[in-house]
Amino acid sequence: MAEINNIKPTLQPDVGSSRNVSERGGRTSQSTDVSQASAQTDKVSLSDALAQLEQTLAEVPEVDSAKVEAIKNAIEDGSYSIDSQELARKMIDFEGDL
Numbered sequence: 001m002a003e004i005n006n007i008k009p010t011l012q013p014d015v016g017s018s019r020n021v022s023e024r025g026g027r028t029s030q031s032t033d034v035s036q037a038s039a040q041t042d043k044v045s046l047s048d049a050l051a052q053l054e055q056t057l058a059e060v061p062e063v064d065s066a067k068v069e070a071i072k073n074a075i076e077d078g079s080y081s082i083d084s085q086e087l088a089r090k091m092i093d094f095e096g097d098l
Contacts, residue, residue, distance in 0.1 A: 074080035 071080060
């Protein structure tokens with residue numbers, strides 16, 4: 001475990017820099033300027049997707065009223081039954097997933 005403490009991060013090249021590095025590797029500021037231009041045009045927009053998702057979620061009811069009413073009626077008239085084996089299985093599966 002001691003060797004983990006001696007790990008140093010790798011140095012990343014300064015892609016966004018406009019400095020001239022032709023003395024070291026032959027790269028000129030012109031190639032860096034091209035990188036900057038392409039970096040400025042690359043964009044990801046999640047606004048539309050997020051707005052559409054929010055709209056869809058707003059239309060979905062939080063509670064299935066019909067299902068709640070059916071279960072409520074079944075409990076009241078005594079026809080609601082619980083399969084204890086299935087319940088136990090699902091509880092064990094749930095705990096196993098944690």
